Amino acid sequence: MAKIKLTKVPFAGTPEQAKQLEERLEALKSVPGGLMPALQQAQDIYGYLPIEVQMKIADTLNVSLEEVFGVATFYSQFTLNYRGEYQVSVCLGTACYVKGAGDIINALKQKIGIDSGECTEDGKFSLVETRCIGCCGLAPVMTINSNVYGKLTTDQLDGILKEYM
Amino acid sequence: MFRSTVLICGGTGCHSNHSGEIYDEFVNQLAANNLTNDVMLVKTGCFGLCAVGPVVIIYPEGAFYSTVKVDDVKELVEEHLIKGRLVRRLLYRDHKTEEMTKALSETNFYKKQTRVALRNCGVINPENIDEYIAYDGYQALIKVLTEMQPQEVIDVIKASGLRGRGGAGFPTGLKWQFCRNAKADETGIKYVCCNADEGDPGAFMDRSILEGDPHAVIEAMAIAAYAIGSCQGFIYIRAEYPIAVSRIRIAIDQAKEYGLLGKNILGTGFDFDLEVRLGSGAFVCGEETALMTSIEGKRGEPRPRPPFPANKGLFGKPTILNNVETYANVAQIILKGADWFASMGSEKSKGTKVFALGGKIVNTGLVEIPMGTTLRTVIEDIGGGIPHGKKFKAAQTGGPSGGCIPAHLIDVPIDYENLAAIGSIMGSGGLIVMDEDNCMVDIAKFFLEFTKDESCGKCTPCRIGTTRLLEYLNKITSGKATLQDLDDMEKLCYYIKDNALCGLGQTAPNPVLSTLRYFRDEYIAHIVDKKCPAGVCKALLSFEITDACKGCTLCARNCPVNAISGAVRTKHVIDKSKCIKCGVCMDNCKFGAIVKK
Numbered sequence: 001m002a003k004i005k006l007t008k009v010p011f012a013g014t015p016e017q018a019k020q021l022e023e024r025l026e027a028l029k030s031v032p033g034g035l036m037p038a039l040q041q042a043q044d045i046y047g048y049l050p051i052e053v054q055m056k057i058a059d060t061l062n063v064s065l066e067e068v069f070g071v072a073t074f075y076s077q078f079t080l081n082y083r084g085e086y087q088v089s090v091c092l093g094t095a096c097y098v099k100g101a102g103d104i105i106n107a108l109k110q111k112i113g114i115d116s117g118e119c120t121e122d123g124k125f126s127l128v129e130t131r132c133i134g135c136c137g138l139a140p141v142m143t144i145n146s147n148v149y150g151k152l153t154t155d156q157l158d159g160i161l162k163e164y165m
Numbered sequence: 166m167f168r169s170t171v172l173i174c175g176g177t178g179c180h181s182n183h184s185g186e187i188y189d190e191f192v193n194q195l196a197a198n199n200l201t202n203d204v205m206l207v208k209t210g211c212f213g214l215c216a217v218g219p220v221v222i223i224y225p226e227g228a229f230y231s232t233v234k235v236d237d238v239k240e241l242v243e244e245h246l247i248k249g250r251l252v253r254r255l256l257y258r259d260h261k262t263e264e265m266t267k268a269l270s271e272t273n274f275y276k277k278q279t280r281v282a283l284r285n286c287g288v289i290n291p292e293n294i295d296e297y298i299a300y301d302g303y304q305a306l307i308k309v310l311t312e313m314q315p316q317e318v319i320d321v322i323k324a325s326g327l328r329g330r331g332g333a334g335f336p337t338g339l340k341w342q343f344c345r346n347a348k349a350d351e352t353g354i355k356y357v358c359c360n361a362d363e364g365d366p367g368a369f370m371d372r373s374i375l376e377g378d379p380h381a382v383i384e385a386m387a388i389a390a391y392a393i394g395s396c397q398g399f400i401y402i403r404a405e406y407p408i409a410v411s412r413i414r415i416a417i418d419q420a421k422e423y424g425l426l427g428k429n430i431l432g433t434g435f436d437f438d439l440e441v442r443l444g445s446g447a448f449v450c451g452e453e454t455a456l457m458t459s460i461e462g463k464r465g466e467p468r469p470r471p472p473f474p475a476n477k478g479l480f481g482k483p484t485i486l487n488n489v490e491t492y493a494n495v496a497q498i499i500l501k502g503a504d505w506f507a508s509m510g511s512e513k514s515k516g517t518k519v520f521a522l523g524g525k526i527v528n529t530g531l532v533e534i535p536m537g538t539t540l541r542t543v544i545e546d547i548g549g550g551i552p553h554g555k556k557f558k559a560a561q562t563g564g565p566s567g568g569c570i571p572a573h574l575i576d577v578p579i580d581y582e583n584l585a586a587i588g589s590i591m592g593s594g595g596l597i598v599m600d601e602d603n604c605m606v607d608i609a610k611f612f613l614e615f616t617k618d619e620s621c622g623k624c625t626p627c628r629i630g631t632t633r634l635l636e637y638l639n640k641i642t643s644g645k646a647t648l649q650d651l652d653d654m655e656k657l658c659y660y661i662k663d664n665a666l667c668g669l670g671q672t673a674p675n676p677v678l679s680t681l682r683y684f685r686d687e688y689i690a691h692i693v694d695k696k697c698p699a700g701v702c703k704a705l706l707s708f709e710i711t712d713a714c715k716g717c718t719l720c721a722r723n724c725p726v727n728a729i730s731g732a733v734r735t736k737h738v739i740d741k742s743k744c745i746k747c748g749v750c751m752d753n754c755k756f757g758a759i760v761k762k
Contacts (some may be wrong), residue, residue, distance in 0.1 A: 033442070036442070037462075074447060074621070075444075076446035077444075092366070094611070094612075095524050097611055098603055106747075132405075134372050134406060136215070136521060136529060137530055
C-alpha cells in the first residue's frame with residue numbers, strides 16, 4: 001500500500017464548486033454503491049479530495065467519514081493532494097519501464113525538484129507516476145495535463161518543460 | 166454515394182499521436198476541394214499496428230498509410246483522392262524487407278492473424294450503431310431472443326470451448342451454467358458484469374475492443390443476461406481509459422434508442438439494462454470478488470470464496486463476471502456455431518487470443534492469433550523481430566501474475582496448458598518482449614514493486630510477504646545478498662502462493678519464481694560476482710573511460726555531478742565516489758570511449 005501524503009496547501013473551494021458538488025451528491029443519494037461515483041465527481045470538481053470535501057460527502061451520503069477516507073485512500077486515482085497547474089504523469093507500465101521510463105521519472109524529479117506525488121511550492125507542477133495508460137506503442141510515455149509525449153528520451157525533457165514555464 | 170472512404174485510427178495510441186487533428190484536417194481539406202459529399206471520413210478503433218501510427222487507410226484501393234502527419238493530409242487529398250495516385254512515401258514499408266505494402270492485409274503483421282474478437286476494430290465507426298448492425302451486429306441477440314431457450318444458449322457456449330480471456334481460463338459456459346442454476350433470493354435479481362478493469366501493465370486488448378467495437382460487448386452481455394435470467398448489468402471500466410468510457414456510453418445510449426437495451430427488448434418481453442461504473446486505479450479490482458466490492462462503493466478488497474459469485478456475488482446476488490475479450494467472442498459463436506469456434510485453436514484451448522505486443526519489438530501493437538500459435542511466429546513473423554539487431558532474451562506474459570518464456574522455449578505453442586506448464590500464465594494478454602539489455606532480476610523487482618503497491622492489505626501473506634520479497638530483491642540488485650537469502654526468498658515465494666487470500670497474492674511470486682527457474686545464473690551473478698550481466702542494476706555498475714578517449718571534454722561538460730575531470734586532448738577520468746551512474750557521459754561520447762562494467 002502506498003504511503004498517504006497530506007497536502008499543505010489550505011483548502012480554497014468556491015461557492016460555485018460547493019453548489020455543483022451538492023447537486024451531484026443529491027443525484028447519487030439513492031444509487032447503490034454511490035460513494036465511488038461521488039468521490040470521482042468531487043475530484044472532477046476540485047481536482048483533489050481535501051478533508052473538507054470528504055466530510056461533505058460523508059454527511060450527504062450518510063456514511064461515516066472513516067469509510068469515505070478509507071475508500072479515498074484505497075484507490076490510486078484519488079488524490080488527497082493539491083494538484084499543480086500542470087500535472088506531469090510518467091507511465092510506469094511494463095512496456096514503458098523496459099524502454100527506460102525509470103530514467104525519465106528520475107530525471108524529472110531532479111529537473112522539477114520534487115518527488116513523485118508532490119507539488120511545487122508555487123503550485124505550478126506536480127509529478128506523479130501512473131500505471132499503464134495503454135499507449136504502449138509510444139513507450140516510454142509521459143503526459144502533461146492532456147498532452148501526450150511519446151518515445152521519450154531524457155534529453156527532450158528540458159525542451160518540453162520549457163513550454164510550460 | 167461516396168466514392169472513397171478514409172479510415173483514420175482513433176485508438177488511444179494514434180489519438181495520442183494527434184490522429185484527431187489529422188481527422189480535422191481531412192474535414193478542412195475535403196471541404197476546400199468540394200469533396201465533402203464524395204468522400205466518407207470514419208474515425209475507427211485500433212488497427213493494431215500502433216508502432217507506425219497514426220494510421221490512415223483509404224478505400225476502395227485499401228492503401229495503408231503509416232506515420233501520417235497533419236501536414237501530409239493536403240497531399241493525400243490532392244494526390245490520392247483527387248488525382249488517384251498513391252502517395253508512395255507514406256505507404257507502409259515492411260521493417261525487414263523494406264518492401265512497400267499497399268494493403269493492410271498484405272503485411273506480415275496481419276497475414277498470420279485471425280481476427281474474431283477484433284473483427285470490427287479498425288473497420289467500423291464505433292460511435293455509429295448502424296455500422297455495427299451492417300456487420301451482422303445484434304443478429305445474435307435477435308436469434309437468441311426469438312429462436313433459442315436460455316439453456317440452449319449455454320449449451321452452445323459450452324460446446325464452443327470458450328474459456329475466460331481474463332487470465333485463469335475458466336470455461337465460460339460452465340460459469341454461466343452455475344449462475345443459471347443458482348437460486349435467486351425473493352427479489353429474483355441476478356447480475357451480469359463485465360470486467361474492463363484492465364490493470365495489467367502493458368496490456369491494452371480490452372481497451373481497444375471497447376474503443377473499436379463497444380456494441381459487441383453490449384450485445385454479448387445481453388445474451389448472457391438472457392441465458393442466466395438477469396435484467397441488470399454493470400460494466401466496470403478503468404477511469405484511465407477516457408476514450409473507451411466515452412464510446413461505451415455512446416453505444417449504450419444508441420442501443421437504448423434502438424430498443425436493443427432497456428425494457429421489452431425487440432418486443433420479446435426480455436428486459437436488460439446496463440450501467441457503467443468507473444474503477445479508480447486499483448489493480449486488485451481486476452479480481453472478481455474485489456471488483457464486485459468496488460461496484461458496491463467500498464474499498465476494493467477481495468472476499469474469500471466460497472461462496473462463489475455465481476451464488477453470492479454483487480450486492481449478495483448471483484452474478485457472472487466475464488472479461489471484455491471473452492464477451493467479444495460470444496455473438497460470433499452464436500451466429501457461426503460452436504463447431505466453427507472449436508475448429509480454431511489447440512485441443513483444450515479453443516478459438517483465438519488477443520495479445521498486446523510491447524517492449525523490445527518492432528511492431529508494437531495488438532495481434533489476434535489462433536490458440537496454439539508459437540511464440541516464434543508472434544515475435545519473428547508478426548512482430549517483425551527485435552529492433553537494433555539485438556538478441557531475444559525472454560517474453561513476459563500474464564503481467565505481475567505471470568512469468569517469462571525464455572528464448573529456448575520460443576517454439577512452444579501458446580495456449581493455457583502449455584504456458585502453465587512452463588511456469589507462466591496466459592493472463593489477460595500482455596506480451597512484453599525483452600532483449601539482452603534487460604536484467605531479469607530487475608524485471609522481477611519491477612513486478613514486485615507493482616504488486617507490493619497494489620496489495621490491498623487485507624491478508625498478511627500478501628501484504629507483508631510481497632514487501633519482504635521486494636526487500637530480498639533490492640538486496641540482490643544492490644549486491645548485498647547472500648546465497649542463503651536466495652534460498653529464503655524462494656521459500657517465501659511458495660509460502661505466499663499457498664496462503665494468500667486472492668489471485669493477486671497467490672500469483673505475486675510468479676515473476677520471481679519464473680525468472681529463478683530460467684535465469685538463476687543471473688541471480689547468482691548479482692549475489693556472488695556482484696555483477697549485473699545485462700548492465701542494468703546501477704549499484705553493481707561502474708563507468709570507466711578507455712584509451713579511446715580523445716579528450717574532447719564533452720563528457721565532463723555534460724556530467725550532472727561534475728565527476729569527470731581531465732585536460733583538453735588528454736584522457737579523462739571518472740571519480741567513482743562522485744559518479745551517480747546516470748550514463749549521460751556514455752550516451753554523449755562520440756568515440757565510444759566510455760564503457761560500463
